[in-house]
Amino acid sequence: MNEKVLETLEYGKIKQQLAGFLTTDRGNELLDNLRPSADFKVVNDRLNETADGADIVRLKGEIPIPKLSEISPYMKRLRIEEASLSGTELAHITKLLRAVQIVSAFFDDLKAEEVNLRIITGIVDKLTLMPTVTKRMMTSVDDDGRVLDSASSELRAIRKSISRTQTDIRTKMGKFIKGSDAKYLSEPIITVRDDRFVLPIRADYKQNFGGIVHDQSASGQTLYVEPSNVVEMNNxxxxxxxxxxxxxxxxxxxxxxxxxxxxxxxMTNMNLVGQLDFVNAKAKYAHQTGSIQPRISKDNVVNLRKARHPMIDRDKVVANDIEIGDKYSTIIVTGPNTGGKTITMKTIGLLQLMGQSGLFITANEDSQIGAFDEVFADIGDEQSIEANLSTFSSHMDNIISMLDKISNNSLVLLDELGAGTDPKEGAALAMAIIDAIHATGCELIATTHYPELKAFAYNRSGIINASMEFDVNTLRPTYRFLMGIPGQSNALNIAQKLGFPKQIIDNARSFTDSKNQDINNMIAELTAQTKRAHDEADQLQKQLAESTKLHQELTNQFNKYQAQRDRLTEQAQEKANRVVEEAKQQADKIIADLHQKQKQIGKVAIKENELIDAKGELNKLEVAPNLKKNKVLTKEKEKHNFHTGDDVLVKSYGQQGTLIGKEKNGTWDVQIGILKMKIDEADIEKIAADKQSKPQYQTHVSRTRSSGISPTLDLRGHRYEEAMFELDRYIDSALLAGYPSVTIIHGKGTGALRKGVTDYLKRNKRVKSFGYSAPNAGGDGSTIVKF
Structure with missing residues (x-):
């Protein structure tokens, strides 16, 4: 890929953002060398590698890779037999060895959890574990390069001796500071000169204080003396x-x-950990920007859905659908300046470069990119003072160099084609250039403000008009990309909105020929129709999303019902079999007793076949797969045949309540005392009529003790709807358990879960107050609720 297009489309700024997620020198080296690839397999592997990283970020947060420095200079020194590495250098290698150990264990856990990855396991499998070497290094050198006491027993003994001697010296010298000799000291401190402990003595008292002088102050008023009674200890x-x-x-x-x-x-481990670090960075960047994995078209059909420029704030950028390479290979974007033509073109080019580099793109799911051999871009005012070229000449020079290199697998982006010269000649030249580039079979997007190119695009096969929407009412561009509609001239409409006299506007319209007026009217009508179509499409998309969500909820509830039904059937069968087994054992006991009595009293023997027949009748009670007539199962089913108004037992709370109604998601509204709660169907059981008078609840104290409800609810990893349902149930449970306050852990993430928790707590009248945890207890990643 040519370097000029990387600079023009600001590819380097994307790499700068990626660098903030890297922790190793080798990862930064891989980022520096990153370039878009034109090889379909390479691009596909790169994207799958990023997808593995994205799955890990979603499930585990990230791959645990510490900050690692480059070790290649140390490896070169290891080739020299006499060379010895310093403590700092050995510490850097130890960090690498420890990182390999941690990363390998991390991926072993993922494998045990049956997390399926595509590419990244191939990198991990190449790591070389050196447990013996790693253990030896970790027990010998700390992170700062200091040799530890545990490196050898000799070193430990020497350091203990040093510590003991230093303590003895300080003890002896401390007597000078606190005793009668303190008056001879300039300051009551113990200091060091030439690696020996000394005392600061006033020079005029030197004769009264024996010892060895090691130094004196600049003024000569203080001498640093080693007392004679610590000389040997210092030695x-x-x-x-x-x-x-x-x-x-x-x-x-x-x-x-x-x-x-x-x-x-x-060195191999360093390279592999660097690759994992780079994958980590790509995945975390994708998570931060809300990017997705694009599909790749072998035919270079580009279809971007709700594409947005990655450098513009997500809350401000206008997302657009852009398609090229299927029905048409050339798009001519017409219309006035400041409408967003250039930024839309840059978005297409930059997302294409990102995708071919293995980075996720800022667009919606099911977006598709190509694998172009080259991307060419001539965008912006590139007047060259050094070459003495005007803006027009500079653009022409760029286009001439492109024409020699364009192939049918290239993507060409030309901004304000033909600008900077006479309008008629500029328009004619623009049409000729578009014809020449279009004939090569490549894909071309060109912007222009020449009206002549509108009709040109309309009459050419494989070429389509496009424009950027402009709101005449607000006199502002909407930055919405309109495919199939040429740009409309809004000068007279804007002038009229700004308050120009009607006579001047009408006079201006009379100077424009009828053909131009008809074209403008046609464009205005097409724009209105397209806007209506877009609005209807947005509404249908919203309805489709709601329907899909409802279908998913119904499917989940049905699956839950099926699982519950099977579980209850199995439990009933087990219970029935236990009853029958007990009856059989009792029958065997009775028969044995009869035999015993028969022997004792010598009466007429009971026929054996009668005993066998009696036992056979008992065996028929064994529960078969068809349980429709089984009384135990029928009774169990009856407990879960719920109707509005039934008295039920809420098992998790040990509370008796009354069913009010069933929600669409399968939960029941249950009135428990003064509280109305939403309870899952699996958590309730119908109470028999003869037991309704017996209370099924406990006091608040015993309930709090026995309910097992934690004072903390962790919602991280939950989907939004599931989290809100769990929060609602938990708040009710906490109230019943008598907790004065609870903690809700929602994490930081995108902030959606945190906002949902805040909105719910604001609506709940039973919540007295709430606020984020202290900074050392989770900060805004958790909320403390007081009832």
């Missing part, structure tokens, strides 16, 4: 410090030799 300290340095050098050499045979494995 011992010095010997221990030298021994410590020697042992540290030995350990660093030993660790270097330990790593030397694994140079290739370490």
């Amino acid at each position: 011992q300290l010095r010997r221990d410090q030298l021994a410590e340095r020697a042992e540290v050098r030995r350990i660093l050499g030993e660790l270097t030799n330990l790593l030397r045979p694994y140079r290739n494995e370490l």
Whole structure:
């Protein structure tokens, strides 16, 4: 891909945003080298790799990769047999070894959870685990490169001796500070000179204070003296410090030799962790911008749905549908300036470059991109002072260089084609250039304000008009892309809206020929029709979304009902079988007893076949798959045959209530005392008439103790509708449990779940107050509710 188009479409700004999500030097290197690819398989693999990362971000937050520095210079030094790495260098390698261990364990967990990934597992499988080396390095060097006491028993003993000696020295010297000799000191402190502990003595008292002078102050008024009674202790300290340095050098050499045979494995691991870091960054960037994975067309058919420029605020940008490469390969966007033509063209080009780089694009699901061999763009005022070229000449120079390189697999973007010269000649030249580029079979989007190109596009096969919508009432562009409609001249309409006298407007209209007026009228009518069609399409889309949502809810409820029915059937069957088994055991006991009595009293024997027949009758009670006549099952089913007005037991609360009505989502409205609650059908059980008088509830104290309701509700990972349903149930449960306050964890994320929780709490009259948690307890990721 040519570098000029990357600069023109501001591809580098996308890479700058991506860099903020990287944590490794190797990941940054991969980002620096990132370029769009024209190979269909490469683009597809890159996008699937990003899709793996997006799945991980959605499920786990991210791949746990720490900040890692580049280790390749250290690996070069390892080739030299006598070379030894420093503690800092070994610490960087240790971080890599630990990161490989953490990442491998992370993906083992994903595998155990049966998370299906497409590409990224191939990267992880190439990682080389070195558990023995990793353990040795982690117990020898800390993150700052300091050799730990656990690196060797000798080092631990030396450092203990150093610490003990330093304590003894400070104890002895402390007596000078607190004793009668304190008057000789300039300051009551212990300091260090030449690695030896000394005291600051006033120079005029030197004769009264024995010891070795190591230094003096700039004024000469203070001498730094080592008292004679700590000289030998300082000597011992010095010997221990030298021994410590020697042992540290030995350990660093030993660790270097330990790593030397694994140079290739370490470099491979660095590369692979860098790739994972890059995948992480692409996925997190996609999550932040609300991007999706586009489909790729081998025929370079581009179909962007609600595409938006990634550098413009999502709350302000106008999303547009853009299609090219199927019914038409050239789009001519006409109309006045400041209508959004240029930004729309840049959006198409930049999203195409992002997609071919393996990045998700800012558009709606089912959007499609091509795999172009080249993208050319001539956009903006590029007057060249150095080359002594005007704006017109500069644009022509760019287009001439494009014409030599364009193929039928290219995408060409030309802004304000033919501008900067005589209007008639400029329009003629623009039409000739469009004809020449269109003949190559490539895909072309050109913007112009020349009205002559409207009729030109209308009369050419494979070429279509387009424009940007303008609201004459507000005198503002809407930035809405209108396919199939040429741009309309709004000068006279705007002048009339601004208050020009009608006579002047009418006079101006008389100067325009009837043909232009007819064209403008036709465009105005087409614009109105298209607007109505768009509005109707938006309304239908909204209705379709609501219908889809309702269908999903009904499907979920039906599946829940099926699961509940099967579970109840199984429970009833098990219960019935237990009853029959108990009866059989009792019957066997009775028969055995009869045999025993027969032997004792010697009466007429009971015929064996009669006993067998009696036992056979009992065996017939065994529950078969057809349970329609089973009394146990019938009784169990009756408990769950609910009707409005039935008295029921809410099992999770241990409360008796009355059914008011059933909701569409399958839950029941239940009146429990003064509270009206929404309860899932699986959580209620009908109360028999003879048991209704018996209370099924407990006191508030015992309910709070036994209900098992947590004072915290975690909604993270839930869909919005599911979360709101869970929140409603939980608040009711918390009230019944007698909690004075609870905590709702909703996370930060996009903010939708947090807003939903806030809106619900505002509406709930039982909530006294609520607010975000303290910064050290989750901040705005959780809300504390007081009743």
